[in-house]
Amino acid sequence: MNIETKCLHEGYTPKNGEPRVVPIVQSTTYVFDSTEHIGQLFDMLTEHMYSRISNPTVEAVEKKIAALEGGVGAMCTSSGQAALLLSILNICSAGDSFISTSTIYGGTVNLFAVTLKKFGIECIFVDADAPEEEIQKAFKPNTKAVFGETLANPALSVLDIEKFARIAHKNGVPLIIDNTFATPILCRPIEYGADIVVHSTTKYMDGHAVQVGGVIVDSGNFNWANGKFPEFTEPDESYHGVVYTKDFGKLAYIIKARMQLMRDLGCSPSPNSAFLLNLGLETLHIRMERYCANAKTVAEYLNKSDKIEIVNYPGLEGDKYHDLAKKYLPLGCSGVISFSIKGGRANAVKFMDSLKLASNVVHVADIRTCVLHPASATHRQLTDEQLVAAGINPGMIRLSVGLESVDDIIADIEQALEKIK
Numbered sequence: 001m002n003i004e005t006k007c008l009h010e011g012y013t014p015k016n017g018e019p020r021v022v023p024i025v026q027s028t029t030y031v032f033d034s035t036e037h038i039g040q041l042f043d044m045l046t047e048h049m050y051s052r053i054s055n056p057t058v059e060a061v062e063k064k065i066a067a068l069e070g071g072v073g074a075m076c077t078s079s080g081q082a083a084l085l086l087s088i089l090n091i092c093s094a095g096d097s098f099i100s101t102s103t104i105y106g107g108t109v110n111l112f113a114v115t116l117k118k119f120g121i122e123c124i125f126v127d128a129d130a131p132e133e134e135i136q137k138a139f140k141p142n143t144k145a146v147f148g149e150t151l152a153n154p155a156l157s158v159l160d161i162e163k164f165a166r167i168a169h170k171n172g173v174p175l176i177i178d179n180t181f182a183t184p185i186l187c188r189p190i191e192y193g194a195d196i197v198v199h200s201t202t203k204y205m206d207g208h209a210v211q212v213g214g215v216i217v218d219s220g221n222f223n224w225a226n227g228k229f230p231e232f233t234e235p236d237e238s239y240h241g242v243v244y245t246k247d248f249g250k251l252a253y254i255i256k257a258r259m260q261l262m263r264d265l266g267c268s269p270s271p272n273s274a275f276l277l278n279l280g281l282e283t284l285h286i287r288m289e290r291y292c293a294n295a296k297t298v299a300e301y302l303n304k305s306d307k308i309e310i311v312n313y314p315g316l317e318g319d320k321y322h323d324l325a326k327k328y329l330p331l332g333c334s335g336v337i338s339f340s341i342k343g344g345r346a347n348a349v350k351f352m353d354s355l356k357l358a359s360n361v362v363h364v365a366d367i368r369t370c371v372l373h374p375a376s377a378t379h380r381q382l383t384d385e386q387l388v389a390a391g392i393n394p395g396m397i398r399l400s401v402g403l404e405s406v407d408d409i410i411a412d413i414e415q416a417l418e419k420i421k
């Protein structure tokens with residue numbers, strides 16, 4: 001199946017007389033006719049047992065996303081942040097470190113630099129554009145993973161995924177990629193060597209701003225038995241002594257995430273949310289195409305305006321990341337643009353408050369055009385140094401171009417720019 005077909009048909013295949021659309025199984029639990037049967041499920045989860053661990057509606061969406069990304073398995077979570085947290089906790093324990101590029105989502109900076117630090121896990125930030133030898137210097141004996149975003153939120157830098165996969169694998173650790181902005185329609189990081197892919201499904205995958213969610217996808221390609229990851233190769237006493245690499249093979253990572261972390265931390269999505277996410281996924285391929293086309297037109301318009309200092313959109317000829325975009329995002333660079341208005345913070349705020357069609361919201365990748373001022377919202381907790389490292393200046397606006405008529409979007413921007421002296 002091609003990816004457009006997968007968006008519609010993967011994950012759920014009704015049999016004779018069954019519902020056409022994946023049903024919402026809004027049930028916490030499942031009935032079995034014997035105590036022995038339930039006992040067996042505790043030994044080896046072959047059926048749904050309790051909806052914190054797994055649920056048929058959620059499972060259908062997990063299978064679809066795994067197929068879209070080209071992975072062997074996936075696990076949905078209650079938010080993108082939960083997916084990020086579990087993706088790291090499944091590999092790192094207190095005393096370990098991991099490497100992350102500094103151009104990442106503000107919420108992830110907090111999670112990595114502040115909250116995981118309290119867990120005893122150190123995050124070492126590196127410049128994504130630094131040469132390999134430079135990044136290599138950041139590795140320590142206890143470094144267990146490397147992390148980056150395909151298309152960074154909101155800097156809109158494009159990650160050289162192959163470079164990072166090479167560095168990670170040379171050091172015997174997996175590469176985790178947050179593919180939220182690109183979605184598997186525009187880029188499938190596993191094809192470039194990523195081992196684990198995470199998403200905030202809240203963004204384009206859902207697309208309609210109706211539910212918060214996340215997902216972790218396992219490529220099945222990483223060799224967890226290379227000696228660096230004893231949790232994968234030694235018996236798990238909390239789960240009747242299973243050895244993940246031995247008992248689950250290519251599914252070791254994603255099953256471990258479910259059986260240890262989802263079981264114990266419980267950040268599971270609701271079946272109703274999974275149903276809504278599935279609706280979003282069904283049209284993802286068409287929406288991404290239009291987001292990219294609209295955003296490119298808007299970026300070209302902004303680029304010509306004398307009121308704009310800089311436009312960051314890797315789809316633009318001359319953008320710093322245009323060459324990487326041609327390689328990793330050949331179909332387009334999503335609907336998100338970031339730009340700075342001349343006159344800094346004050347003019348940025350004036351511009352945003354003058355918009356009529358575009359809404360001022362703490363969201364991105366919605367079907368409706370929206371704007372955000374990162375320095376006073378998503379990245380508010382960051383120090384000035386962290387802001388600069390994340391590729392953000394105080395006057396920067398993040399514009400998420402929606403699916404309205406592109407002429408209406410530009411007319412709105414034009415009238416708001418006119419309000420600025």
Ligand SMILES: *Cc1c(COP(=O)(O)O)cnc(C)c1O
Nearest residue numbers: 079080081105153180200202213
């Ligand atoms: C929004 C976002 C997150 C966090 O996801 P939530 O669903 O809001 O928890 C993580 N990474 C990126 C790139 C995001 O855009």
